[in-house]
Amino acid sequence: MVSFMKKKLGELTGMGDPSLLPPPEYLSEEDCLNCSEPCPDHKEYPSYLNIEKDFPILGSVKPYGRHIIIATGSSDWPKHIESDKDSFASSLYQVECNSRSQQSWKNLVTNSNMVSTYSTLPDGYDILLYPDNILISNVTQDKAQDFYDIFINTPLPTSPINIEKMMKHEKIGDMKVQKSPYKSTLLLCSHKKRDKRCGVTAPILAQELDHVLREKGLDEYDAAIIMVSHIGGHKFAGNVICYINEGSKGVWYGRVKTCHAAAIVEETIMKGKVIKDLYRGAMDNSFENQQKRSVLKW
Numbered sequence: 001m002v003s004f005m006k007k008k009l010g011e012l013t014g015m016g017d018p019s020l021l022p023p024p025e026y027l028s029e030e031d032c033l034n035c036s037e038p039c040p041d042h043k044e045y046p047s048y049l050n051i052e053k054d055f056p057i058l059g060s061v062k063p064y065g066r067h068i069i070i071a072t073g074s075s076d077w078p079k080h081i082e083s084d085k086d087s088f089a090s091s092l093y094q095v096e097c098n099s100r101s102q103q104s105w106k107n108l109v110t111n112s113n114m115v116s117t118y119s120t121l122p123d124g125y126d127i128l129l130y131p132d133n134i135l136i137s138n139v140t141q142d143k144a145q146d147f148y149d150i151f152i153n154t155p156l157p158t159s160p161i162n163i164e165k166m167m168k169h170e171k172i173g174d175m176k177v178q179k180s181p182y183k184s185t186l187l188l189c190s191h192k193k194r195d196k197r198c199g200v201t202a203p204i205l206a207q208e209l210d211h212v213l214r215e216k217g218l219d220e221y222d223a224a225i226i227m228v229s230h231i232g233g234h235k236f237a238g239n240v241i242c243y244i245n246e247g248s249k250g251v252w253y254g255r256v257k258t259c260h261a262a263a264i265v266e267e268t269i270m271k272g273k274v275i276k277d278l279y280r281g282a283m284d285n286s287f288e289n290q291q292k293r294s295v296l297k298w
Contacts, residue, residue, distance in 0.1 A: 016058025021276055022287040028273035030263065042258040043204055045238075049197050052235035057254040060233050061281025065105025065156050067243075067250065068092070069128040071114035075190045075227040076199065081111050088125050091144035092152075101153050105284055113190070113227040121174060128180060131283065132161050133247030135181065138174045146171040156285065160246070180247060182224040184269050187241040190227035195234035202227055205238045208258040212265045223269050233280065242268045243283075250283030 021027065045051070070088050078084050082093035089111055096107070116126040118137035125139045129151060139147050150169050163177050188206055192199020206225050213223055233239055236254030242264065243250050251274055253264065260278060267273040 016056035016060075018058075020059045020281070021279065022274050022282070026272070026274050026287060028263075028267040028271070028275050030267055030273075030275075039259050042208060042261075045201050045204060045257070049200060049237070050235075051197060051237055051255065053255070055235070057233070057236050057278075057280045059281060060236065060254065061252045062232060063106060063284055064108040065103070065284045066132070066152065067108045067110070067128075067130045067241075067283065068152065069110055069112050069114070069130075069187070069226070069228065071116045071126040071128075072111045073113065073115045074111070075113040075202075076192045077111050077229050079193045081109075081229050086141075087111070088127075088139065088141050088144065091141045092148065095144045095148045096152075099148065099153065103153070105156065107152060108231070110187075110231060111229040112187075118176070118178070124174070128182075128185070130243050130247040130250060131285065132157050133180045134161050134163065134166075135178050137176045137178075140174075143173060143175065146173060147175070150175075181221055183222050183246075185224045185226055185241075185243045185247075186264075186269070187226050187228045187231070187243070189229070189231050189234070189237070189239040191230045191234075194230045195237075197234050197237035198230075198239060201238040205240070205256060205258060205261065208261040209265065212261045213269075216265060216270070218265070218269070223265070236280065239280075240264065244268060244272055249286040251286065252280040252282060253278040254280045 081087065081089040084090055089109055092109060114126060116124060116137065118126050118135060121138045121140060123140050124137060127136045127139050129136065132151070136151060150166070150171055163179065166177050186209060188202040189198040190202035206227070209225055231239060231241065233254055238256040240253045240256050241250055242253070251268060253275065256264070256278055263275055267275055
């Protein structure tokens with residue numbers, strides 16, 4: 001009875017169900033927040049933002065198996081990215097809607113502020129794909145179906161992608177594939193047209209994360225800071241997804257403040273550890289104890 005009451009109390013006060021945490025060996029032993037409130041050393045978010053502080057964040061990530069991150073060069077987008085008919089997100093959405101795929105997992109599609117620096121076609125997009133840990137360039141709207149057939153409507157990887165084999169696919173056309181140039185990525189939801197909380201917190205948080213990374217001697221290829229569109233859970237702003245371990249682990253954090261930036265860089269980016277006080281959930285296959293999923297190891 002006592003343990004049951006403790007569990008329920010934790011769920012009501014924001015902890016959530018402890019069984020949803022990664023295995024103990026992945027959890028950080030460090031206190032994620034050593035700052036006083038208010039903190040004199042880190043920039044605070046505006047007081048007018050209504051950020052949920054009591055609802056449990058653990059278990060607040062909808063299951064997904066693959067993340068498609070589209071370079072748009074912008075940090076804000078229409079409320080629903082698929083509604084922009086002149087975007088790759090819209091074309092891919094139509095392909096997925098018409099697909100008869102029997103995949104047992106969901107795909108997460110987001111726009112990002114990345115610039116398509118690797119594409120040589122004037123209308124080509126760069127696209128990051130996790131957990132595949134690859135970057136595809138020269139992806140055009142009219143090739144959304146081919147992109148889907150080659151990269152999305154396929155089994156989730158269980159080992160590093162054979163890029164040479166993929167480049168020989170009959171539908172590859174002008175598309176190019178390479179290993180992701182980033183050792184890890186920090187995705188920050190900045191979708192202001194969807195919800196101002198993420199739109200306001202993301203730039204402030206990005207500045208502090210960039211400061212910490214520079215202090216640690218890490219550049220953009222060690223840990224890229226990328227603004228992305230809606231990922232869910234705006235009430236838990238700031239929202240951050242950390243892709244680590246060659247993209248095989250996707251760790252979601254919520255209620256992230258500037259005070260947490262150092263801990264995220266030191267514990268998650270540099271050590272691969274999860275900060276349980278901020279943990280919302282993870283991409284499928286990231287950890288052994290995720291229900292009905294198998295961990296990716298490479």
